[in-house]
Amino acid sequence: MKRTSKEQPTDLGRRRFLGRSGIAVAGIGIISSGLLTPAAWAASAVGEHASATLLRMARDIYPHDTLENKYYAAVLTPLARKAGKDMALKKMLAEGVKALDQRSQQLFSRNFLELEHESDRVLVLRAIEESPFFQRIKGDLMMGIYNNPELWPRFGYGGSAWQKGGYINRGYDKIDWL
Amino acid sequence: MNTKFDLNDDSLVVIVGSGAGGGTLANELAQKGIKSVVLEAGKRFKLDDIENDEWKMFGKISWLDKRYLEGPARLAKDFPNLPAWIVKGVGGATMHWAGVAMRFQEHEFRMRTENGTVPGANVLDWPITLKELDPYYYKAEQKMGVCGTEATGMPFHGKSSHYKVIEEGARRIGAKCEQATLAINTQIRDGRPSCQVNGFCMQGCRIGAKWSTMYTEIPRAEATGLVEVRPQSMALRIEHDKQGNVTGVLYADKDGNQHFQKARLVSVAANSIESPRLLLNSASPMFPDGLANGSGQVGQNYMTHTTAGVYGEFEQPVHMYKSTVVPGIVHEWKDNDPSRGHVAGYELEVLHLGLPFMSAFLNPGKSGWGRELADSLANYDRMAGFWICGEDMPVESNNITLHPTEKDQYGLPVPVVYKTDHINDTRMRNHAYDRSTELLEAVGAKKVNYLPPYPASHNMGTNRMSRHARDGVVNRWGQSHEIQNLFISDGSQFTTSGTENPTLTIVALAIRQADYIADQMKRGNL
Ligand SMILES: Cc1cc2nc3c(=O)[nH]c(=O)nc-3n(C[C@H](O)[C@H](O)[C@H](O)COP(=O)(O)OP(=O)(O)OC[C@H]3O[C@@H](n4cnc5c(N)ncnc54)[C@H](O)[C@@H]3O)c2cc1C
Ligand code: SF4
Numbered sequence: 167m168k169r170t171s172k173e174q175p176t177d178l179g180r181r182r183f184l185g186r187s188g189i190a191v192a193g194i195g196i197i198s199s200g201l202l203t204p205a206a207w208a209a210s211a212v213g214e215h216a217s218a219t220l221l222r223m224a225r226d227i228y229p230h231d232t233l234e235n236k237y238y239a240a241v242l243t244p245l246a247r248k249a250g251k252d253m254a255l256k257k258m259l260a261e262g263v264k265a266l267d268q269r270s271q272q273l274f275s276r277n278f279l280e281l282e283h284e285s286d287r288v289l290v291l292r293a294i295e296e297s298p299f300f301q302r303i304k305g306d307l308m309m310g311i312y313n314n315p316e317l318w319p320r321f322g323y324g325g326s327a328w329q330k331g332g333y334i335n336r337g338y339d340k341i342d343w344l
Numbered sequence: 345m346n347t348k349f350d351l352n353d354d355s356l357v358v359i360v361g362s363g364a365g366g367g368t369l370a371n372e373l374a375q376k377g378i379k380s381v382v383l384e385a386g387k388r389f390k391l392d393d394i395e396n397d398e399w400k401m402f403g404k405i406s407w408l409d410k411r412y413l414e415g416p417a418r419l420a421k422d423f424p425n426l427p428a429w430i431v432k433g434v435g436g437a438t439m440h441w442a443g444v445a446m447r448f449q450e451h452e453f454r455m456r457t458e459n460g461t462v463p464g465a466n467v468l469d470w471p472i473t474l475k476e477l478d479p480y481y482y483k484a485e486q487k488m489g490v491c492g493t494e495a496t497g498m499p500f501h502g503k504s505s506h507y508k509v510i511e512e513g514a515r516r517i518g519a520k521c522e523q524a525t526l527a528i529n530t531q532i533r534d535g536r537p538s539c540q541v542n543g544f545c546m547q548g549c550r551i552g553a554k555w556s557t558m559y560t561e562i563p564r565a566e567a568t569g570l571v572e573v574r575p576q577s578m579a580l581r582i583e584h585d586k587q588g589n590v591t592g593v594l595y596a597d598k599d600g601n602q603h604f605q606k607a608r609l610v611s612v613a614a615n616s617i618e619s620p621r622l623l624l625n626s627a628s629p630m631f632p633d634g635l636a637n638g639s640g641q642v643g644q645n646y647m648t649h650t651t652a653g654v655y656g657e658f659e660q661p662v663h664m665y666k667s668t669v670v671p672g673i674v675h676e677w678k679d680n681d682p683s684r685g686h687v688a689g690y691e692l693e694v695l696h697l698g699l700p701f702m703s704a705f706l707n708p709g710k711s712g713w714g715r716e717l718a719d720s721l722a723n724y725d726r727m728a729g730f731w732i733c734g735e736d737m738p739v740e741s742n743n744i745t746l747h748p749t750e751k752d753q754y755g756l757p758v759p760v761v762y763k764t765d766h767i768n769d770t771r772m773r774n775h776a777y778d779r780s781t782e783l784l785e786a787v788g789a790k791k792v793n794y795l796p797p798y799p800a801s802h803n804m805g806t807n808r809m810s811r812h813a814r815d816g817v818v819n820r821w822g823q824s825h826e827i828q829n830l831f832i833s834d835g836s837q838f839t840t841s842g843t844e845n846p847t848l849t850i851v852a853l854a855i856r857q858a859d860y861i862a863d864q865m866k867r868g869n870l
Contacts, residue, residue, distance in 0.1 A: 226714075227714070228713060228717070228718045229714075229718050230718055230722060292711075295710055295713070304713055308704065311703075312699050312700050312703035312721065313398075313399055313699075313703075321699050321721065321724045321725065322663065322726075323665060323698060323699040323725065324543070324663070324666065325396070325698075326395065326396035326544075327544070328396050328544070328551065331540055332539075332541040332542040332543070333540075333541040333543065333666040333667070334539070334540045334541045336666070337505075337666060338504045338541045339502060339504055339505060339508070340505055341505035343659075343660040344509065344512045
């Protein structure tokens with residue numbers, strides 16, 4: 167992916183981003199500290215621990231290190247909001263996080279958030295990947311990351327073209343490295 | 345024109361489905377003065393409804409009624425309720441199609457003779473030859489506006505960056521590669537504009553440069569005043585009289601009200617899952633196994649082509665999406681050469697997906713996530729690759745059956761699709777994976793991804809054509825062996841799948857069938 171963001175990870179760590187939904191989200195500090203601030207994106211709906219766990223999980227499902235947290239949070243926030251009104255969903259998220267920690271405890275005697283190595287976290291996630299909880303997060307993320315027009319330029323994808331007259335006069339035949 | 349026919353008018357042809365087969369047949373018959381009603385389950389869309397957005401269009405026009413996919417193939421695990429990617433709407437799958445239009449090769453009409461018995465497969469020769477179909481292919485190419493053919497004289501599209509990468513790879517390994525003959529205008533022609541390379545052919549062509557019955561055959565048929573298209577009209581059952589001739593079609597309108605449209609002749613063109621389903625749902629005391637099913641072949645021999653995707657990742661940008669969806673074809677392995685370890689041939693069709701669909705198909709299913717996948721998607725603009733499209737074997741147990749208990753919103757048993765590889769399909773796909781990898785690496789691919797098959801866009805064979813009534817459902821004209829005023833007019837009449845994409849052949853067969861029907865009517869036989 168093209169790295170268009172000028173910020174360095176250390177800057178990111180101090181910064182806060184506004185998610186698309188307008189809810190304040192913590193920055194990349196989560197990666198080092200393993201915990202989100204009290205202003206965490208969805209803490210009010212699912213609790214601070216769960217929201218931090220979900221964000222970590224989201225970044226491990228489709229890891230793009232140069233993508234800011236706000237893009238992942240923008241997927242999770244509406245989900246958590248919905249869970250505020252949808253008891254079944256709330257239960258799925260709460261129990262999903264619990265099951266994730268249980269697995270993590272079984273394998274590494276620590277909660278998921280405390281696993282420093284991506285490979286360890288992946289092992290835990292692989293163990294629960296069949297669950298409706300995991301599949302729900304994965305499905306929403308796929309749409310939120312790869313079907314997000316805001317992000318398409320970062321992936322080098324053009325999106326809708328007809329309104330610009332297509333590519334017939336905009337370089338459909340250009341390639342200079344063959 | 346807003347022609348309306350009476351439900352009791354029994355002088356009409358009733359056509360079920362308005363896609364490649366049904367839409368073409370309606371127009372061809374109308375041009376000869378023959379009246380018809382087209383029952384179409386889906387809505388009527390306008391060009392304005394077409395957006396350059398993969399998921400939006402998928403959600404808007406796909407056939408999403410409940411279906412089951414069964415069998416040990418990975419597809420059934422990844423997409424248990426989506427065996428096929430096709431359309432519910434006026435125009436059928438010609439809205440989604442990529443426009444690739446190729447004629448069958450001569451030997452593909454007689455694969456049984458070519459290869460003898462293939463164990464585990466139900467291969468049969470077609471009751472027609474290429475020579476008989478050639479003049480109709482020519483007419484189909486003219487009608488659809490296929491570029492790069494003698495029939496239209498329209499030039500090819502010009503080489504896109506995606507095409508150039510593959511062409512160079514093919515050159516380096518000595519494989520034959522050409523620009524694709526597409527039913528997409530490269531000049532203003534037939535009242536439609538020239539392609540402006542939006543790159544969303546498979547979402548519907550917003551400007552109408554690509555042929556689709558939605559804005560060609562259907563409005564032309566309606567303009568004669570001899571055709572009434574009834575959208576949101578789902579055919580439920582075909583009825584027959586004591587002599588065993590069909591008398592009309594029972595259908596449900598958009599409010600669920602049922603009507604019976606009388607008919608002189610019924611043509612079924614609902615694509616290869618719904619067509620046999622309709623015949624099976626029309627079982628009666630006289631035809632207990634379903635209409636036209638004396639051979640037991642209705643719903644059997646379901647074919648989808650042997651498919652898969654292959655995408656290489658390069659160091660430099662390709663931006664494959666700036667292209668017609670299929671700019672070219674590698675033809676090297678389309679012949680029937682059993683020394684490769686498999687019978688029948690395949691094409692490597694240069695084809696792009698947008699980022700949203702690439703993320704869904706690169707590694708579909710529950711375990712498709714993680715850093716390797718994300719890293720590949722991060723290289724989206726440096727990808728180039730193919731969709732493999734090869735002849736698959738007709739296998740009786742690959743079939744469409746009716747669910748014993750579950751019903752859909754119309755009260756009809758839900759279709760159950762069983763599809764899995766014949767060993768020849770697996771061998772062919774592996775051969776294609778290997779050759780594609782060689783080609784992509786020859787031009788510098790650092791990593792090559794193998795995509796498993798995705799829901800079938802090509803669906804064929806479930807009401808197949810045969811010389812003898814015992815082997816198939818319809819004769820050389822697509823006419824039921826058993827019921828002389830019942831015709832099949834879509835891809836389900838294919839005896840074998842051929843290597844080529846099906847639509848040009850479906851259209852050629854529909855033009856030919858219209859000639860036959862008109863002639864038989866004149867002689868008083870229908
Ligand atoms: C993404 C995609 C890309 C493709 N690309 C190509 C390509 O490049 N080249 C090629 O040759 N082919 C391509 N195809 C395949 C091509 O679209 C089909 O082969 C062709 O449209 C099939 O024609 P048909 O008449 O059999 O069915 P369809 O065109 O699918 O028409 C069937 C119609 O019947 C209607 N129907 C179904 N059941 C009922 C019922 N009970 N009552 C009333 N109406 C009913 C459906 O709503 C539909 O409109 C592609 C398909 C897809 C999806
Ligand atoms: S590339 Fe051409 S045919 Fe395809 S959608 Fe665009 S304009 Fe239409």
